[in-house]
Amino acid sequence: MSKTAIVTGGCRGIGLAATEIFLEQGWRVVMVDRDAEELHRVAGGMENVLPVEADVSVPADVERMVAEALAGFGRLDALVNNAGVALFSRVGRTSFEEWREVMSVNLDGVFLCTQAAAAALSRTKGAIVNIASISGLRASTLRVAYGTSKAAVIHLTKQCAAELGELGIRVNCVAPGPVRTKLAMAVHAPEIISAYYDAIPLNRYGEAREIAEAIVFLCSDKASFISGQTVAVDGGFDATGVGLPALRRDNEPA
DSSP: OOOEEEEETTTSHHHHHHHHHHHHTTOEEEEEESOHHHHHHHHTTOSSEEEEEOOTTSHHHHHHHHHHHHHHHSOOOEEEEOOOOOOOBOGGGOOHHHHHHHHIIIIIHHHHHHHHHHHHHHHHTOEEEEEOOGGGTSOOTTBHHHHHHHHHHHHHHHHHHHHHGGGTOEEEEEEEOSEEOHHHHHHSOHHHHHHHHHHSTTOSOEEHHHHHHHHHHHHSGGGTTOOSOEEEESTTTTTSOSSHHHHHHHTOOO
16 A cells, blocks of 8 residues: 655645655655645645645644545555744744744644654654754744744654654654745845855755655655654755855865
């Protein structure tokens, strides 16, 4: 029987890229999103995809999501906690309502989905992959809520790996660096793009599919002894620390 993955936030960006790779490798995918119109538009053109409308921050929605996945495909082998929201604001300008919106989706959603899927995943010795961010590994201006939520996801990954490993469930995390999406290209000014290129050793943004390849690998049997890890898929961004752009310019080959 084909394996089944739940991918939250599955109808665009990294989630959609992961869905496409799972399908290429013979999996079935439960595509989850709260944007009903886009969800059904995207899923309508795909085979072996079950669209499920759900808000991962709502416990009842999450329980229904897992129930529909099992009713539709009969088993669950992987959960990709990809759904998230971004807010870029300074500490003093971030309202408590904005803070809670970010935490409810980015952190509470991962917790709720993991709880709801654990029993089904234990039966297949399955895997969970949480999507954090490079902003969860290194602080940056304007990311007090977003970065904190993603840092918490990284630690939640370790907590769940420690406990769910007893059930045969592997839990890992992918921390993407800057990714070339329609949204990023629309909101990143040329000087921001240039600064990222300077700071990233590979001198470019990542592509959604490059992030998704790591996600699907960690869900696969090829990663059967990997658990509790955070993989930064970031072109080397986290590895370089401070000062690299200046050093690179000072040491350009003649």
